[in-house]
Amino acid sequence: MALDKFFRRRRAQPTEGSDIPDLWSKCPACKENIYNKDLEAELYVCPKCAFHHRLSARRRVEVLLDQGTFMQQSGHVRPVDVLNFVDTETYPARLLRAQRKTGQPDAILTGTGELLGLKLTVAVMDFEFSGGSMGSVVGEEISRAAEGAAQAGLPLLLVAASGGARMQESALSLMQMAKTTVALERLSKAGLPYISLLTDPTTGGVTASFATIADVIVAEPGALIGFAGPRVIQQTIRQSLPEGFQRSEFLLEHGMVDLVTDRREQRAVLHSVLSILTRQPGAKPEQADPVQADLVQADTSHASELQASGGEQ
Numbered sequence: 001m002a003l004d005k006f007f008r009r010r011r012a013q014p015t016e017g018s019d020i021p022d023l024w025s026k027c028p029a030c031k032e033n034i035y036n037k038d039l040e041a042e043l044y045v046c047p048k049c050a051f052h053h054r055l056s057a058r059r060r061v062e063v064l065l066d067q068g069t070f071m072q073q074s075g076h077v078r079p080v081d082v083l084n085f086v087d088t089e090t091y092p093a094r095l096l097r098a099q100r101k102t103g104q105p106d107a108i109l110t111g112t113g114e115l116l117g118l119k120l121t122v123a124v125m126d127f128e129f130s131g132g133s134m135g136s137v138v139g140e141e142i143s144r145a146a147e148g149a150a151q152a153g154l155p156l157l158l159v160a161a162s163g164g165a166r167m168q169e170s171a172l173s174l175m176q177m178a179k180t181t182v183a184l185e186r187l188s189k190a191g192l193p194y195i196s197l198l199t200d201p202t203t204g205g206v207t208a209s210f211a212t213i214a215d216v217i218v219a220e221p222g223a224l225i226g227f228a229g230p231r232v233i234q235q236t237i238r239q240s241l242p243e244g245f246q247r248s249e250f251l252l253e254h255g256m257v258d259l260v261t262d263r264r265e266q267r268a269v270l271h272s273v274l275s276i277l278t279r280q281p282g283a284k285p286e287q288a289d290p291v292q293a294d295l296v297q298a299d300t301s302h303a304s305e306l307q308a309s310g311g312e313q
């Protein structure tokens, strides 16, 4: 009997301590265990190695905008399976799973808000929803956000995170490339800035359309940004690719992006860029450090050229 009790108690122990692992996360880059509260305080950037963790659209909005200022506009358009697409499962079944996981009808969240007091329209892609794939709803919501911003006289900030066009919508998803580009041109014609923030990963038709036609293109450190994947390119050109190919820093060196900015400094930097482009007085960001101020300074000449030529699109 005494032995029985001894074993029963030992079996009970693991369930008592079951929420301990939730307090810590393992960094996929440096493999260090990070206390989740520290990770949150650092805006989900590893405090040991500065690896930028991916964020859901909701969390991105929390990280970027002033608290309590976000007013959601997206969510009224829902995806439709017009092609009756079936691969290993039906498209509606895939959609339902992604909708339950993210609480969103599709891979995009748009609305208005404030960034250090500056009013703007934001469109944020959600990689957690079907790999941030661009289907008809993503295209429609980005177009609405761009048109709404043009009407309201607000700048647009778009955060890209996508594996590319949505296969299940075939040619319909490819049409979104043209549609979003045309909608964004309205902002350009209205003399309003469009800023794109590229996060890990930004690939395929998203890179080939709205994500890279912005007035200023900012990227997060270490983000994979490209059209086709490195393996496909390597097989096509039959040459080995240089180190860091398709990463933010490589693209900055080669003129594909304007700035690579640590997430912890993005609010200050984006505020500076937007203030300059919208010609708002008092363009002094609260938390800008000298290095970032230099970066923004360097970008000013480019920005004013864009202003003079009425945008880049």
Ligand SMILES: [Zn+2]
Residues within 6 Å of the ligand: 027, 028, 029, 030, 031, 032, 046, 047, 048, 049, 050, 051
């Ligand atoms: Zn790390």
